[in-house]
Amino acid sequence: MRKKSALRSISVKVEPPSSLTPAERTSILEVCARLRPLDGPLIPILHGIQSALGYVPNDGVPLIAAELNLSRAEVHGVVTFYHYFRKERPGRHVVHVCRAEACQSVGAVALETHAKKVLGIDFHQTTPDGAVSLEPVYCLGNCALGPSVMIDDRLQGRVSPKRFDALIAKARAQT
Amino acid sequence: MSAVRIFVPRDAAAQSVGAQEVAEAIAGQAAKRGVPVELVRNGTRGLLWLEPLVEVATDGGRVGYGPVTPQDVPSLFEAGFTQGKPHALRVGSVEEIPYFKNQERLTFARVGLTDPRSLQDYLAHQGYRGLRAALALEPAAIVAQVTDSGLRGRGGAAFPAGIKWKTVLATAAAQKYVVCNADEGDSGTFSDRMVMEGDPFVLIEGMTIAGIATGATRGFIYLRWEYPDAKIALEAAIEAALKAGYLGDHILGSGKSFRLEIRMGAGAYICGEETSLLESLEGKRGQVRFKPPLPAIAGLFGKPTVINNVITLASVPTILERGAEYYRNFGMGRSRGTLPIQLTGNIKHGGLIEEAFGVTLRQLLYDYGGGSLSGRPIRAVQVGGPLGAYMPESQFDTPLDYEAFAAIGAMLGHGGIVVFDDTVDLAAQARYAMEFCAIESCGKCTPCRIGSTRGVEVIDRLIAGEESAKQETVLRDLCNTMVNGSLCALGGLTPYPVISALNHFPEDFVGPAAAKTAV
Numbered sequence: 001m002r003k004k005s006a007l008r009s010i011s012v013k014v015e016p017p018s019s020l021t022p023a024e025r026t027s028i029l030e031v032c033a034r035l036r037p038l039d040g041p042l043i044p045i046l047h048g049i050q051s052a053l054g055y056v057p058n059d060g061v062p063l064i065a066a067e068l069n070l071s072r073a074e075v076h077g078v079v080t081f082y083h084y085f086r087k088e089r090p091g092r093h094v095v096h097v098c099r100a101e102a103c104q105s106v107g108a109v110a111l112e113t114h115a116k117k118v119l120g121i122d123f124h125q126t127t128p129d130g131a132v133s134l135e136p137v138y139c140l141g142n143c144a145l146g147p148s149v150m151i152d153d154r155l156q157g158r159v160s161p162k163r164f165d166a167l168i169a170k171a172r173a174q175t
Numbered sequence: 176m177s178a179v180r181i182f183v184p185r186d187a188a189a190q191s192v193g194a195q196e197v198a199e200a201i202a203g204q205a206a207k208r209g210v211p212v213e214l215v216r217n218g219t220r221g222l223l224w225l226e227p228l229v230e231v232a233t234d235g236g237r238v239g240y241g242p243v244t245p246q247d248v249p250s251l252f253e254a255g256f257t258q259g260k261p262h263a264l265r266v267g268s269v270e271e272i273p274y275f276k277n278q279e280r281l282t283f284a285r286v287g288l289t290d291p292r293s294l295q296d297y298l299a300h301q302g303y304r305g306l307r308a309a310l311a312l313e314p315a316a317i318v319a320q321v322t323d324s325g326l327r328g329r330g331g332a333a334f335p336a337g338i339k340w341k342t343v344l345a346t347a348a349a350q351k352y353v354v355c356n357a358d359e360g361d362s363g364t365f366s367d368r369m370v371m372e373g374d375p376f377v378l379i380e381g382m383t384i385a386g387i388a389t390g391a392t393r394g395f396i397y398l399r400w401e402y403p404d405a406k407i408a409l410e411a412a413i414e415a416a417l418k419a420g421y422l423g424d425h426i427l428g429s430g431k432s433f434r435l436e437i438r439m440g441a442g443a444y445i446c447g448e449e450t451s452l453l454e455s456l457e458g459k460r461g462q463v464r465f466k467p468p469l470p471a472i473a474g475l476f477g478k479p480t481v482i483n484n485v486i487t488l489a490s491v492p493t494i495l496e497r498g499a500e501y502y503r504n505f506g507m508g509r510s511r512g513t514l515p516i517q518l519t520g521n522i523k524h525g526g527l528i529e530e531a532f533g534v535t536l537r538q539l540l541y542d543y544g545g546g547s548l549s550g551r552p553i554r555a556v557q558v559g560g561p562l563g564a565y566m567p568e569s570q571f572d573t574p575l576d577y578e579a580f581a582a583i584g585a586m587l588g589h590g591g592i593v594v595f596d597d598t599v600d601l602a603a604q605a606r607y608a609m610e611f612c613a614i615e616s617c618g619k620c621t622p623c624r625i626g627s628t629r630g631v632e633v634i635d636r637l638i639a640g641e642e643s644a645k646q647e648t649v650l651r652d653l654c655n656t657m658v659n660g661s662l663c664a665l666g667g668l669t670p671y672p673v674i675s676a677l678n679h680f681p682e683d684f685v686g687p688a689a690a691k692t693a694v
């Protein structure tokens with residue numbers, strides 16, 4: 001009879017420990033259980049997780065895959081296909097700056113440059129104090145009142161660099 | 176003293192310039208002054224440069240004031256705006272402003288007029304008459320009305336809606352679907368958002384008619400995440416319609432059923448392409464499908480599916496209520512009915528203009544738009560979103576008509592017009608078109624996935640003046656490959672803005688090195 005240790009030596013790759021906190025894990029399982037009955041539930045589930053946690057953690061992917069009986073590759077493929085799903089924890093406020101043509105015609109390029117400069121970050125980054133994440137967006141549907149940005153869920157129009165600074169200051173003050 | 180009805184739009188565009196703060200200021204001042212007011216949060220009238228546009232119901236009709244800031248509110252009360260009295264911001268009756276008066280509003284008839292949260296208000300303004308008319312008809316007769324109206328897909332592809340519906344009706348299946356494409360991703364467009372926020376019931380009514388006409392009992396609205404306010408408006412409207420028996424089982428006692436769900440997109444432009452959208456609804460990466468099979472035969476979850484844009488579906492109630500002939504009498508050539516045009520970008524009077532097909536760009540830019548916002552000359556307009564051509568002034572007399580635009584290598588698309596003044600650099604715009612395609616390509620076909628990235632590089636070399644003549648040849652050849660070899664319109668139309676910029680504005684592509692050799 002072979003020793004147990006010999007059996008262990010042929011076992012498959014050991015899973016690295018998940019970085020999910022127990023609360024995150026519970027939250028992901030709750031969202032999956034709630035939305036699984038939908039037809040085509042994966043994207044609603046990813047939205048649900050992102051609205052609960054602020055992002056879709058990498059270590060959530062195997063969990064979602066198991067819950068939906070999908071492969072990890074399938075879930076990973078979907079998470080990474082859509083620009084909206086974040087894989088990193090965002091700042092307290094997410095600022096989307098429109099880069100599309102209608103906003104370009106009234107100064108979006110200058111606004112983008114200004115935003116990166118005053119926040120000291122590039123797109124897809126978060127300020128070191130964790131207050132603001134900056135993201136590009138391709139049209140917010142406010143094309144007659146550009147340049148436009150969206151701060152969390154609120155659309156803002158006619159955003160001059162000065163108004164941008166005021167909006168950011170207000171957002172920071174909200175903690 | 177009865178309460179004065181005051182209208183302050185809840186529309187996201189109006190809120191983006193302070194409508195919420197204005198509404199709060201009005202409520203606050205009214206309470207302080209003991210003036211009873213009833214605040215109605217309507218949609219926007221679409222005269223966006225006047226937002227926040229406040230309207231007051233008076234004995235002589237609704238009187239508008241705009242653009243109002245919260246700081247203006249005390250002076251409005253002092254001037255007696257609750258009785259429609261004069262003030263520097265008074266614009267009079269909105270419906271008498273030429274910008275509004277000259278329009279032909281069919282699909283947008285109620286937007287800005289009614290309270291989008293109120294089913295009662297919808298019914299009081301001809302709402303659900305189209306559905307009642309449809310319920311009295313056989314499915315094939317409903318489809319015939321849509322076909323005879325000449326309605327073509329307003330999302331951009333302009334495919335006749337009646338033909339799609341007829342195919343779905345003729346395809347037998349245990350389950351069929353109606354899918355609304357509310358993934359309005361084109362820059363320069365917001366008409367879908369405006370109707371969903373300002374008159375959500377009309378979209379729900381249109382989808383219900385589509386369901387009854389084709390035998391589909393379930394519907395999905397695929398809405399982009401960028402439109403959170405539209406989501407709230409639609410959810411409220413669906414709930415109200417369900418409660419009142421306009422959705423669900425036995426619609427208005429007819430024995431017909433139709434149920435509706437909203438699904439949110441996740442920031443992929445390609446999901447505005449119908450087959451990508453269906454993939455996304457199924458929970459997959461939004462990659463384009465090969466056609467055939469057509470979605471009308473094998474669409475969502477492999478079942479026959481009507482998939483139409485918001486405006487297409489929202490135009491249906493009018494057609495059923497007033498008849499195909501009525502709708503058909505608007506327009507020109509093979510472009511029948513009206514088009515909600517969005518005048519955007521560097522324009523003084525931007526907004527929503529619903530007009531019959533045939534109006535010219537020049538009329539829109541100068542008669543409606545009042546010229547550029549900056550006051551500088553208009554140098555170019557891009558019509559039809561990021562895949563639309565850049566048009567120079569020499570083409571401003573082109574009538575808005577699908578065929579007239581196609582004849583000059585342009586396209587109407589979803590009816591968005593983006594205006595640029597003479598500070599625009601068309602080479603930069605051409606580069607951006609390729610860059611956008613590279614960011615948003617679904618990756619399924621090579622001309623789009625790789626061609627867009629190579630396109631950016633070639634334009635960079637062209638602008639830098641590295642062997643310009645050769646680069647131009649390569650760029651034109653690459654564009655030709657993309658047009659003819661791409662699986663869908665993203666790769667297939669990205670060359671439109673690029674080639675039109677190159678043809679009409681060659682001077683912008685003359686790089687430093689080329690300029691030097693020319694001297």
